[in-house]
Amino acid sequence: MAIESSVLGHHVFSSGPFSSTTFHGSNGSYGSSYVNNVKLVRGTSLKMKCLGSSDSESVVSNSNANLKFIDEFLVKSGIVLAATVCGVLVFGCPEVFASEGLSAFFSLAETSITTLWPWKVRELAEKETENGVFRLLRSDVTRFLTTILIGTTVVNIAATALVTEAATAAFGEAGVSAATGVMTVAILLLTEITPKSIAVHNATEVARFVVRPVAWLSLVLYPVGRIVTLLSMGMLKLLGLKGSSEPYVTEEELKLMLRGAELSGAIEEEEQDMIENVLEIKDTHVREVMTPLVDVVAIDASSSLVDFHHLWVTHQYSRVPVFEQRVDNIMGIAYAMDLLDYVQKGETLESITVGDMAHKPAYFVPDSMSVWNLLREFRIRKVHMAVVLNEYGGTVGLVTLEDVVEEIVGEIFDENDSKEEIQKKTGYIVMRAEGVFDVDANTSIDQLSEDLTIKMPEGHQYETVSGFVCEAFGYIPRTGESIRIVLERDDEDDDDDSNGDHQEPKEKKHIFKLEILAGNARKVSAVRFERLNNGDEMLETKEVTRMFPKIVKRKWNSGEESEDDAEYDGYGFPKRRQEDISCEYVVDQENSHRD
Template sequence: MTFANVTTVILENWVTIIIILALIGLSGFFSGSETALTAASRARMHSLEINGEMRAGIVNRLISRRDRLIGALLIGNNLVNILSSALATSLLLKLFGDTGVIYATIAMTVLLVIFAEVLPKSWAIAAPDRFAMFVAPVVNLFVIVVGPLAGLVNVIVRFILSLVGVHLSAETSLLPAHEEIRGAVDLLHREGSVIKADRDRLGGVLDLSELEVSDVMIHRTAMRMLNADETPDANVRAVLDSPYTRIPIWRGTTDNIIGIIHAKDLLRSLSELGNDRSRIDIVKLSQKPWFVPDTTSVPDQLNAFLRRKAHIAIVVDEYGEVEGLVTLEDILEEIVGDIADEHDIDVQGLRQEADGSVVVDGQVSIRDLNRALEWSLPDDEATTVAGLVIHESQIIPEEKQSFTFHGKRFIVMKREKNRITRLRIRSTDTV
């Protein structure tokens, strides 16, 4: 075909060419809209809707029925792609005869990939929230029109999938809400948008529901307590020397907790008695102890602390024997990390060695170790590092005995009776 004939055919079919270009642009609109609406932040859209942004409300309504939205956009996208390709093939057949099919296939593939797929989707993913709100009103109208057809398509698809044992549920999320939030925070931390301290605090809040008071309590072996039968002078001195403001009192046996003495009550009484320690009766000054089961969930215990305006509770097992104590501060530390003040005793529980290993006290909690070193040791079956070693080894290890599990080498450095008091931990890739 001569150049004159080609020019004549193009001039005669200029309307068709404009329609093809318009259809390619419409295909790009559908592709970009699909990407933006599926990638838009639901949390940000919800916040904007509350603040009166009407387009954000439209976005929320669209993505609340994601299957209907995707079905409508795919119908529109395929419709304009097929129509534009058919028109292009018809035009190029007039120009080049039978070989026009090949030219039409090549030309439309290039045009559709660049202008209807890569370009609009790249643009949409660069600013999904803004793009989603921009296209939402038009897409909403299109979904209203094509929605019934999209719904029919979804019914057919679900029926076909059910024949092979695949059942779809639009309401079921692949991940629980907590895991979705945790994953988003971890991703933002890796990207540098969230610092480690903030990530740990958010993770601590999410972890509370998985913890019981036995996981966060101070074990009875580490509790500071007063003997009611000791001399008043000895008990007053013990309270003043203690870094704690609330101390349990026992009589006869440590399982018999009869009260909780508050340092402020003691100081007030001392002032009233002219600092005469011999006249102090710590049992009369003490408050009634509050006992809680070791299986109480941490959120329930936190709510109970707030409701009772209390700060300390004695933790008991199913037989009523004292296991330890839990304080409001212990729970808060699960969220914000260690809370230290000027009266805390600095106990060396974790020390980084020059060779890359870590020396830890046996009672250091696995959660604190994971948080400090960004490890992922499991804490389902054990609360402390020593407990984890005993659980995994199924024995009470001897000193200098070592074990390897969860990608770490654990070496028992010190043992007192049946308690592991110090361990060295190193990663297996540095052994």
């Protein structure tokens, strides 16, 4: 469940070229059109407050017309300038024009080769014969780049020398300045900006055109290129750098490609999520996906098969852990299919114990094991269930093949799962009113942070809301207990606006009241998060102690006056009686480094 919540603390502008948006300000809201030039809109916003909607639209439309005129003028001027330079080079010094043409070719080659994705090079190489040019490019890209750089350097120096010589002969010493100006424009327009822009947008087509000539030239310049390569490697060693290259495609680049494919419509969003889950599964540990021991359904080894049948009818589990004396002493796994075999054979179920039927021993794995390795072990051992142990050898939970698959495809339910079981498995966040959320304690911290737009303390060790609440209280709270906490607001839009104004991002915070809705002496089951402010306040937390990062906490006494009647201090907390001062402590991460 995703809950969208935002607080418009200041003006929001459209990023599109033209859009109609409601403008929120301290003096109210009104509709107007904006252009994607933020400075222009902000510069005219004061005038727009004093004008009607038609006047404001006129101001923006006139500004947009001026911008379009300036853009067209610059484009036309650039074309005229490029044509002039080309004309001067063709009619005044054709050798220089030919040199610049070669330089443009090398720029095309360099940009297309460096822009082309490695997997695309591999695809093109596989379509060629054994001695194809793309196979050579894939095996030794340094050779191609060295040849290109040598060619670019030689032709640019030659062209500059020819122009300088001709200009000096015609204008004397002033010709040096004239040659410098002409060659600067020529190199930028004809050999850098234009060809590289073409190559960036048409990398594959350009690469097919330029790779073969560059390969031939690399044979001619091989001795020079080899010497240059050896010299560059020697300089790297002198500087203490290694010449080894990174992987062709990193994991982050692959994820970026997936996002691009999803945005372009090549793959669905669900497919993107699934592939990213596969990439992340190697960094996920068994403890993150297992079922905790307190939630495990198990059966005593001394129980009869009749008891096992009743358990199977109640829970519909095909595999059940079997323990001896204590639930954490699991000795095997009982299969429901084996029970059906006993029934089919006409065996007396009362005379056979579950321990006799169990598959022994159970498969044990450490909680630090990666899910990827667990999946591999499941395939090798041909098992679907494992008992999870901590570093001390104690049983902490159970993990199944279904848990692993759900890390890739998401939660899986069947027709036998009740609503309570689904909520227990996935957790839930229900918005009861504006700023009031009922949260299942099994909900992941990441889901809570996303739905409530908050940031959790850095370096936390808990994974669910239950762990967060217990650490906030400092103990396992009972039903009805409540505290107040302050958490930093996770609002990326505000950060972007601050960066656009060249201002440091402001750390605005939310004040929440946490109330325990359900639980017992061993665990918390449900919590209510009630937001008491809109997150715009800048809370001061200077006098603090290191107890819990980024959290301000206070116990509520049952005898305190209600929120409606209480007077609030500068921090947003009700003013306390003198005898209640010891019940509150304030903590912050900034001062934790002082201890």
